[in-house]
Amino acid sequence: MRAVCWDGKEKVSVENVPDPAILNPRDAIVRVTSTAICGSDLHLYGGFVPTMEKGDILGHEFMGEVVAVGSAVTNLREGDRIVVPFAIACGNCYFCNRQLWSLCDNSIPDPTKAETLNGYATAGLFGYSHIYGGYAGGQAEYVRVPFADVGHLKIPSELPDEKVLFLTDIFPTGWMAADNCDIQRGDTVAVFGAGPVGQFAIRSAFLLGAERVIAIESVPERLAMASLGGAETLDESEGDVIERLKLMTGGIGPDACIDAVGLEAHGHGMVDWYDKVKQAVKLETDRPIVLRTAIEVCRPGGVVSIPGVYAGFLDKIPFGAAFGKGLTMRMGQTHVHRYLQPLLERIEADDIDPSFVITHRVAFEQVPDAYAMFQEKRDGCIKVVIDPSARASQETVS
């Protein structure tokens, strides 16, 4: 089969690799009908995530048709059309039982590496480095899905892929970010970063009852998309964000702030990596500023919600302000399984059509170029979807 493989910093290639096989009784094999490049894949692409290996198959946003199931999978059969959450979860540990699926205890084959480096291990992820289990990802024609009996949502045939594909990650991630804000009637939510997750956070905040959403971003097409979603926009490149946000919120500050940017650099708890990364991404040193700004501008008693990925140690976080203002901070990888069914119902009810975020559709052959385009935010790129059945000779870039 064809698969998108990581070959090193800023190098991905489309390779012919062996088809996946059932390895465990709770596995399924899925023929991928749609898959996407996630903003967090750019952390891998940029070489910021340790424990990637040349030849790793990328991708954690994918859906498709079941073509084989293991002996213990009784609730799926060949032909079922499913979306698969990006985190791999057993469904029966302390964490899964508390709906904390991305903290599953039982899905990383060798958690000692993560425990040694970080002091803890969480759930395995598709296509996201060996510290997260080293699982082959879904930017491929076929993918093996471990714990498939709990790691899926069946999709009614009338819904097209593009409406449901993002249930795998970015829609629930934006939704959980807003859900974590405890939105009350009349609330104003500030969303920092209007990439794909920020876009879903904006729309989710409105669906959860926010009266106003303010998007803070500097890329014009992202601001435009945020505006289409109903957000007021604040061009971050035009000067003092804190002062302007205070002016926009009657001097009190937003009731909740969502940091949908995170730290470009995945440090994974290792001080040496942190230092290397800090040097390597000099251009990105403003990224932690988002968290600082969110803490500084949030109104007293408000919520700072962090779907953006942080991994290492942060410098100069105004924790005194966070304490002094009695802020609540919520964060972490998304518990996708928890949101699958309720968000499918939102899609079916036409509350939201997640395909609004797609700017590019590509064939496998175009994926290496698409990674570069996405990284450089060229050509208005916000979200790239890969169609495994398409050929580059067909005109698929929209």
Place this chain on the structure above:
Amino acid sequence: MANGIEVRQCFTLNATPGELYAFWRRFSKFPLFMRHVVSVTEAGPNRSHWVVNGPAGRAVEWDAEIVEEIPDRVIRWRTIGDPDVRHGGRVEFRPATGGRGTVADVHLAFEAPGGSAGANLVGLFGEKPELQIREDLRRFKRLVEAGELPTTVGQSSGRDADDRTEDEKSDSERDGTRVPVGAASSREARS
């Protein structure tokens, strides 16, 4: 035991003490989660015979007896006779607070070995016995909770067979020990 090795590890499992006790009490199933154990067979009332993969693929064997047993709660055992690796162990299954499952608390004590027995211990448990035993206990937890052990051995990648990463190799390939066919395949199986 002054110069011996003592190891204590515990995990909290999503099961009742009785379920864990029943799983553990079937000693013949130990190879499912104890990586170095080849077989455990009944050898009379409260006695069992152990075959374990030792250094350089050499089998190490011993007999053990149960010296204390509280159903659904405690099993304590020790080796009998004069084996290479003289040791004893105790497992306790305690209800966790607030119905949050069961704490499996394992305590092993190895007498100070000398001569070849010292080498055996290193071969059996590596440089860090507590790590080895913790991972055995983790496999026990995973079999109980998930019904299988997570694996990437045999998955697809853009690497040739020769370039596979450490986690994509089977245990026997990785540490060079020879694992009998039965033990290796049953390890991946649902119990």
